[in-house]
Amino acid sequence: MTLSDVFEEIPFWLVLEEKILALDSDDLSDGKLESSIQRIAGELDEAGYNVSGNGGNMLKLRWAVEKRCEAGKPLLKDLNAAVDALTLESANDPYAATTQLLDSLQVTWPELKIADQRADVVQIVEKTRLNLLIEKAKTLAGDARIRFLLAENVAHAVIISAMEITEADLEAVLDAIKKEQAEKERVMTLLGAVDGKGSQEKVRHLIDNNVAEALIIELGGFEQGDIDAVKKSMEEELKEKQRLAEEEAARKKAEAEGPSLEDMSADDLTYYIDSIREIMEFSDEEKEIRVMCEQSSIPKALVDIAVSDPDKLDELEKNAQG
DSSP, X not given: OOGGGGOSSOOHHHHHHHHHHTOOGGGGSTTTHHHHHHHHHHHHHHTTOOOTTOHHHHHHHHHHHHHHHHHTSOHHHHHHHHHHTOOTTTTSSHHHXXXXXXXXXXXXXXXXXXXXXXXXXXXXXXXXXXXXHHHHHTTSOTTHHHHHXXXXXXXXXXXXXXXXXXXXXXXXXXXXXXXXXXXXXXXHHHHHHTTTSOHHHHHHHXXXXXXOHHHHHHHHOOOHHHHHHHHHHHHXXXXXXXXXXXXXXXXXXXXXXXXXXXXXXXXXXXXHHHHHHHHHHHOOOHHHHHHHHHHTTOOHHHHHHHHHOTTHHHXXXXXXXX
């Protein structure tokens, strides 16, 4: 980046310094100094700057060349070097960075502290910082590069252009960030509901409300070990609940199926067999028989025999009657 790239309209002092930067020592010798000044003036006239016909602008050109001769080197070279040395850390506050930069050039170029020129240098530093942010963003992967620039308050239009993305790409990231913020607000509300409770109860409350572990750590201030301990406790409780549920389901199933053949009394066995025979007079379809037997609370053990080997009912009845 050249310094002139920063400005839509390049300030006159910078135009002069860029012209002077192109001069070599021979151009500044006693025999060529004046012709060099006149040549620069003519080039600037052609570029639309009124130098030859404007006494003030001509004086500025002469003073700038004089400063160049006194310093023994192009002043812009020092400014370029100081700008190139900026890092994201040193340029984080452009105004403070500008002050430090101008202080370093105070001896050779005190005029940069003049209000107008200082404002221009601030703009240069801000642009340099932006370029550094973009360079860093490009080293990141996926949405991280966009999120990084958004966090640094880089204008949306600049992000779209620099990252070569579409407006839809940017909107998708903005929408994701909005949802993440809403989720963080929800988590803070959940934490508020258990304020004053113990750590385990807080972590459990967040887990029960489907909060991601990363947010439990970030917003709750807990460690992974706290989460693992609570999850282990919850797993043990879940296993116990599952065991009890399975036992209850087995009990209900056994209750619904009724007693086994061995557990039925002779009178009950005879009664159930008579009931089955009455049902089978209405239908010979297994499904219908089972439904009607279930409605009549006939034990499943007998129903299974009735639909698979109905002749065995006679044998069972005979044995029950002695």
